[in-house]
Amino acid sequence: MMEILLILAHPDQSSLNHAIAMAVRQALEHEGHRVIFHDLYLEAFDPILPVREIPRDGLLDPVIARHCSELIRVDGIIIVHPNWWGQPPAILTGWIDRVIRPGVAYRFVGDDSGEGVPEGLLKARTALVINTSNTREERENQVFGDPLERIWRDCVFGLCGVHEFHRSIFRIVVTSTPEQRATWIKEACDLAVRIF
Amino acid sequence: MMEILLILAHPDQSSLNHAIAMAVRQALEHEGHRVIFHDLYLEAFDPILPVREIPRDGLLDPVIARHCSELIRVDGIIIVHPNWWGQPPAILTGWIDRVIRPGVAYRFVGDDSGEGVPEGLLKARTALVINTSNTREERENQVFGDPLERIWRDCVFGLCGVHEFHRSIFRIVVTSTPEQRATWIKEACDLAVRIF
Numbered sequence: 477m478m479e480i481l482l483i484l485a486h487p488d489q490s491s492l493n494h495a496i497a498m499a500v501r502q503a504l505e506h507e508g509h510r511v512i513f514h515d516l517y518l519e520a521f522d523p524i525l526p527v528r529e530i531p532r533d534g535l536l537d538p539v540i541a542r543h544c545s546e547l548i549r550v551d552g553i554i555i556v557h558p559n560w561w562g563q564p565p566a567i568l569t570g571w572i573d574r575v576i577r578p579g580v581a582y583r584f585v586g587d588d589s590g591e592g593v594p595e596g597l598l599k600a601r602t603a604l605v606i607n608t609s610n611t612r613e614e615r616e617n618q619v620f621g622d623p624l625e626r627i628w629r630d631c632v633f634g635l636c637g638v639h640e641f642h643r644s645i646f647r648i649v650v651t652s653t654p655e656q657r658a659t660w661i662k663e664a665c666d667l668a669v670r671i672f
Numbered sequence: 673m674m675e676i677l678l679i680l681a682h683p684d685q686s687s688l689n690h691a692i693a694m695a696v697r698q699a700l701e702h703e704g705h706r707v708i709f710h711d712l713y714l715e716a717f718d719p720i721l722p723v724r725e726i727p728r729d730g731l732l733d734p735v736i737a738r739h740c741s742e743l744i745r746v747d748g749i750i751i752v753h754p755n756w757w758g759q760p761p762a763i764l765t766g767w768i769d770r771v772i773r774p775g776v777a778y779r780f781v782g783d784d785s786g787e788g789v790p791e792g793l794l795k796a797r798t799a800l801v802i803n804t805s806n807t808r809e810e811r812e813n814q815v816f817g818d819p820l821e822r823i824w825r826d827c828v829f830g831l832c833g834v835h836e837f838h839r840s841i842f843r844i845v846v847t848s849t850p851e852q853r854a855t856w857i858k859e860a861c862d863l864a865v866r867i868f
Contacts, residue, residue, distance in 0.1 A: 566721070572757050626758060
């Protein structure tokens with residue numbers, strides 16, 4: 477039994493993102509895992525990092541403190557969100573800004589001034605990012621350079637020592653059929669069950 | 673005389689980011705330009721894109737409608753923010769999510785389903801992004817891949833047809849001296865005055 481953190485960021489409760497998150501949660505629970513689930517929009521997560529939370533020992537909002545305590549103890553992390561402008565929706569960008577904290581998820585070795593070499597502190601070794609997109613793969617890679625890949629794999633999870641990184645991208649959502657979406661949901665579940 | 677939109681996203685009023693934005697504003701006004709300035713933190717900009725704003729003809733919050741009307745009419749755009757996780761702070765990510773709208777900043781040509789080829793609609797042809805960072809250049813480029821470059825240059829401004837793209841990165845802020853910061857502020861002003 478593993479404990480898995482599942483974070484969803486999409487405004488529409490009837491979206492493919494929601495359907496994927498619900499199905500993945502159920503599939504993992506069916507396997508006997510414990511899933512800690514956050515629908516950031518539904519919970520009205522506040523993504524604005526305030527000045528007082530910038531210092532390592534800054535006073536944390538209780539909601540943020542709970543997110544941090546979950547993040548450090550889980551065995552795996554799953555993030556589900558649409559690709560908006562090569563980034564996550566702002567509500568999830570702010571979850572990164574506020575929850576992936578120094579002293580919680582990483583620390584700087586050797587040099588405490590903030591420009592040292594980062595060292596990961598999380599228990600989790602495996603992360604899965606599931607994205608939806610309305611941009612064709614060739615266009616995403618050639619014109620936009622798919623910044624989401626670097627953001628999650630290198631900037632966030634790599635820095636925090638979560639080196640087994642998986643990512644699924646389902647596209648083109650806007651013109652997809654119900655059958656295609658059902659296949660994507662099954663693919664997401666199969667992948668989550670296989671890696672955790 | 674040009675009209676320049678200047679967007680600042682940093683929580684700390686005493687930050688280098690604030691000092692840069694203030695100085696750039698003053699330098700441009702000194703040159704006779706008109707600067708429309710938004711300090712997103714000070715204005716408590718709400719970065720959460722709601723479901724109702726997703727459709728092209730969705731009902732807009734008056735604040736968002738005003739941001740959109742400014743964005744389409746200005747001659748140039750300047751964005752000032754720290755590099756957090758290879759992304760802008762969430763408050764600015766949400767400004768992108770809500771203000772860079774279809775039908776305002778871009779439209780899809782040929783195929784209206786949302787997977788067509790985007791065409792820019794902005795009057796502005798020039799953008800300047802000014803970033804601060806606590807990561808050394810070699811580490812940013814080799815380990816993290818500097819996703820901010822692709823986000824602003826290709827995903828946002830390229831898609832909106834703003835093809836004269838400039839970017840300044842000032843680093844390492846956390847260990848910098850007052851003299852170094854003064855030099856950076858002057859560099860930012862000189863660049864802004866030169867390109868607009």
